[in-house]
Amino acid sequence: MSSRWVRNGLIYLIIVVIVVALFYNVYSASTGPTSVPITTVAKDVREGRVSKILVSGDDLTITRTSGVEVVSRKEPGADITDVLTNLGVTQEMLNNITIEVQTPSEWGGWLAILSSFLPLLLIGGLLLFMMRQAQSGNSQALSFGKSRARMFTGDQPTVTFDDVAGVVEAKQELEEVVEFLQEPEKFTALGARIPKGVLMLGPPGCGKTLMARAVAGEAEVPFFSISGSEFVEMFVGVGASRVRDLFEQAKRNSPCIVFVDEIDAVGRHRGAGLGGSHDEREQTLNQILVEMDGFDTDTNVIVMAATNRPDILDPALLRPGRFDRRVILDLPDMNGRNDILKIHAKGKPLAEEVNLKVIAKQTPGFSGADIENLLNEAAILAARRDKKSISMEELQEAVERVIAGPERKSRLIRDEEKEIIAHHEAGHALVMASLPGCDPVHKVSIVSRGMALGYTMPLPEDDRYLMQRSRFQDELAGLLGGRAAEELIFDDITTGASNDLERATKLARRMVTEYGMSDKLGPLTFGRKEELVFLGREIGEQRNYSEEVAKVIDEEVRRFINQAHETALRVLSENKDKLVKLAQRLIEVETLEGPDLEAMFA
Ligand code: ADP
Ligand code: MG
Ligand code: ZN
Secondary structure, eight states, X not given: OHHHHHHHHHXXXXXXXXXXXXXXXXXXXXXXXXXXXXXXXXXXXXXXXXXXXXXXTTXXXXXXXXXXXXEEEOOTTOOHHHHHHHTTOOHHHHHTSEEEEEOOOHHHHHHHHHHHHHHHHHHHHHHHHHHHHHHHTTOSTTOTTSOOOEXXXXXXXXXXXXXXXXXXXXXXXHHXXXXXXXXXXXXXXXXXXXXXXXXXXXXXXXXXXXXXXHHHHHHOSOEEEEEGGGGOOSSTTHHHHHHHHHHHHHHHTXXXXXXXXXXXXXXXXXXXXXXXXXXXXXXXXXXXXXXXXXXXXXOOEEEEEEEXXXXXXXXXXXXXXXXOEEEEOOXXXXXXXXXXXXXXXXXXXXXXXXXXXXXXXXXXXXXXXHHHHHHXXXXXHHHHTTOSSBOHHHHHHHHHHHHHOOBOXXXXXXXXXXXXXXXXXXXXXXXXXXXXXXXXXXXXXXXOBTTBSOEEEEOOSSOOSOOOHHXXXXXXXHHHHHHHHHHHHHSSOOGGGHHXXXXXXXXXXXXXXXXXXXXXXXXXXXXXXXXXXXXXXXXXXXXXXXXXXXXXXXXXXXXXXXXXXXXXXXXHHHTHHHHHHHHHHHHHHSEEEHHHHHHHXX
16 A cells, blocks of 8 residues: 555645646746847847847847846847847947847757656656546546446346236246356256247337346346447447457356347447448447357356347347357236236225226237336326326326326317317227127217327227237228218318328328238238348338339228228218217217216117
8 A cells, every 4th residue: 555655645736746847947948038030130139229239049038238137039040149230230330239149058958948848757757647636546547448248146036037017938938047047067968058048029118228128137147238329439349349358257157137228229230320231339249249149058148138129139149159049028918917916006096896808808909118107197196196006097097198298177268160170980880899890989078188188098998919900990980980970970070080081091001012902902011121231220112012012002992991981981870870979968968988888888
C-alpha cells in the first residue's frame, strides 16, 4: 500500500508544481517589459529616444534614454542595422546608440525548445497516468472494449421454471439444456454432442427474457446476460472486442451459459443495411460466429439467444453447430393463459366469485406480458374503487381496457349520433350472431373507448390455428354489418365504418393474394414483401405479377367484399325488427352482454 501512496502522492505533487509554474509564467509574462512593434522601435531611434539595443537571436531589448526597457522582435535572421535602415534610420542616428549582439547559448536554444514542448509532454503524461489509473482501478471510464455482461451465479434464484407457464415444450427443451451442464458425462458417454447454442424465438412479451432468467435461476452454473444492443457503441471495433472479452470470461467460468437478448440487434443478415459490407454490426456478428466455432467439445459453454425477428437473422447463425436448438415461445393458448393468469394473480387478492378460466377464454391473442398488464390494470381499478379484493367486474373491464383503451364516458355524444352508433353496433352484433362462421358475440357497447365510438366484442370458443374460407366470408359480413345497418335504417352512410372497411379490405386482399382463396386466380400467392433494411419492417410490396393479374386481384377483392355486404344486408333486412329493438335497448343501457344480449338475439 505505502509504495502506491508514495507514487500517487509524488504524481499529485508534480501536477501541483506544474500548475503553479504555469500560472507563474503567465503572471510574469504579463508584468515584464512591454512589447512594441519594430516600427515603433525605429521611430524611437529616429527621434533619439533610444540609448541601447540588446540583440539576442531575434529578440530585442530596447533601453530608452529615460531608462525604461521595452522588448521587440525583428525579422528572423535579418541584421538589426539593415532592418532599422530600411525603416528610415540613418547611419548617423545609429551611431548614437549602442547595439550589443548576444549570441544565444546552446543551452538557451534547448531550453526554448523544451519549454515549448513541455506542456505537450505533461498533458501526454497525465493522460497516460489517468488511463493506467482507470484501468487498474476497475473503473468503467476507459474500458470500452470490456464486455458489459452481468453475471448471475444462481445463488439467489429470483425466477424459476415455475414462474413460466404455458410454454410446455420450450420448458422441456431448456430443462434438458440445464441438465447438459450439470451432468455432461451422462450425455457424452453416449457420444452425444452438447448443443452449442439455443435460440429462443417468439413474438414480443411471450416470456423469452423471463425464460432465460429462469434458466439462470435453475442452472446452478454462472450465467452471463447481455443485450445485443450493448455490443453496439459509437466506436468501431468495440462490439467485436466486447464479444471476445465476454467469451473469454465465459471460458474461464465454464461450465456456464451466455445469454444474448435481442440478438437481432447484431445478428442481422450481413450485407444488409446502408453502411456497405464493413458495417460495425457485421464485425460483431462475425466475432460471435468465430467464438462459437472456437469452443472445443469439452468447453461447456452454451450460448442462449432470444429474438422476435428470426426472419432477419443471418443464415450463418442458424446453421447446425451454432444455434442448433430452436425453442419457440408462441402466444399462449387458452390453458396457457389460464396458467399465466394464475401465476400473476399470486399476491393479488381475488374475490371468491372470480373465474380465471372465463378471462382466459376472453383473451385470445394476448401474450404473457398482456396478461400481466391486464391483472395489474384490474388491481389498479379495484384500488380506485376502494375494494379489498379484485372482482370479476374489474377483470372484465381490464380486458377491454387492454384491447380497446380506456372508456371515454366524458365524451359528449349528441342523441342523433348516439342513435346511429347504436344501430351500427347492433348491425355488427346481429350479423355476427346470425352467421355460423362468426364467433359468438360477447358484448356490445356504445360507450366510446380509445378511438372507437362503440364496439362489438366477439368471443372465440377456442384457439384456432386454421381458418376456412367460409369463416372468413362470414367474418367479412360481420365487419360490414355496421355499414349495412346504417344504410338500411337511415338510408345514408357515415364515416363511422372507416375502420371496419379498412379491416375488411385488408382481410379480403389477403384471402386473394396470400391464402389463394379466389377461384378465379387459383392457389397462388401474389406480391413479394419488401423490408426496410434497418427497421426490419415491411414497407411495401413488390409486384411480381402483370397488370392484367393486378386487375383480376382487384376484381376478386371487390367480389368478396360485395358478397359480404350483400350477406350483411340480407341478414339485417330479414331481422329488421330485431335490429331496431337491439339498437333501442343499447341507447337505453349503453352496454349489453351475457343473457340479456342472448335474449335479444332469440
Ligand atoms: P419477451 O419474450 O419479449 O422477452 P418477457 O420475457 O420480457 O418477453 O415477458 C414480459 C413479461 O410478461 C414477463 O416479465 C412476465 O411477467 C410476463 N410473461 C410473459 N410470458 C410469460 C409466461 N409464459 N409465463 C408467465 N409470465 C409471462
Ligand atoms: Mg425480451
Ligand atoms: Zn363498426
